[in-house]
């Protein structure tokens with residue numbers, strides 16, 4: 001009998017599971033009650049996150065969605081606008097929490113999701129008696145796997161400073177961007193007033209995100225975390241996984257990027273599929289289907305053991321990660337090609 005073949009999971013880098021080594025450091029972590037006092041391991045993680053991002057302080061939160069919501073609550077007056085690129089995670093994938101709970105509205109810059117300093121300069125609005133003003137400028141880097149350069153980030157920050165509007169970086173996968181661009185992550189994060197990033201995606205921790213900014217930002221963020229029910233007691237067990245992830249799983253993101261590029265190259269030229277390997281900068285491949293509905297195509301491949309999600313009405317998204325080796329990648333590419341009638 002053949003051994004059952006494990007599914008090839010290209011749905012997201014959030015599917016990564018803590019390794020035995022990560023679980024061992026979690027089991028040994030020093031802990032305290034992080035709500036009433038401090039947890040030493042959470043404190044260590046917060047200090048490291050602040051140091052890496054070039055911020056004064058950081059706060060450990062349960063999710064990237066909470067990090068982003070807290071940043072909006074701290075920076076924006078109710079009714080004000082957040083200036084943000086098209087298809088940003090806060091606009092599409094956070095259940096409308098910015099509107100429902102922070103009272104913001106979004107001014108969306110059309111395009112591929114990456115905004116430029118020129119667009120920010122043209123669209124920042126001062127409040128008038130009749131109109132909301134821009135309360136916050138929001139950059140997502142990377143956005144759907146594509147990066148914004150450090151130089152552009154600095155130019156955007158300069159515009160924001162000049163106009164007196166704070167700048168937040170949704171850096172859920174900013175370590176992927178830093179590895180892809182060959183820069184310390186601080187180069188991408190430090191120009192912003194605050195930054196959020198996820199430990200639970202390609203970095204491989206089971207739970208947790210960081211939101212970083214000035215000391216005053218952290219003080220305000222800490223109250224909102226409590227208000228949102230995000231205070232966690234002996235959270236050092238989770239923070240230990242984050243510390244492990246930042247020590248061991250950053251440089252290896254280059255492997256995920258290499259595999260994503262390889263996957264795009266294997267799929268290039270398959271009938272009915274358009275994919276550009278040169279567009280693959282980090283760990284995501286976006287491919288356009290000419291004839292088939294992407295959900296139907298994803299279902300057909302899932303039935304053959306290769307999982308991924310649709311991405312809008314015509315595209316599919318394939319994500320590489322820590323728990324996917326070269327053999328799994330080749331199997332995934334082969335099943336997708338065969339499902340399109342190639343080979």
Ligand SMILES: *Cc1c(COP(=O)(O)O)cnc(C)c1O
Nearest residue numbers: 063064065066089140170172198
């Ligand atoms: C995943 C993601 C988030 C939210 O993170 P969760 O931990 O899933 O809540 C925010 N922004 C971006 C760009 C993301 O990819």
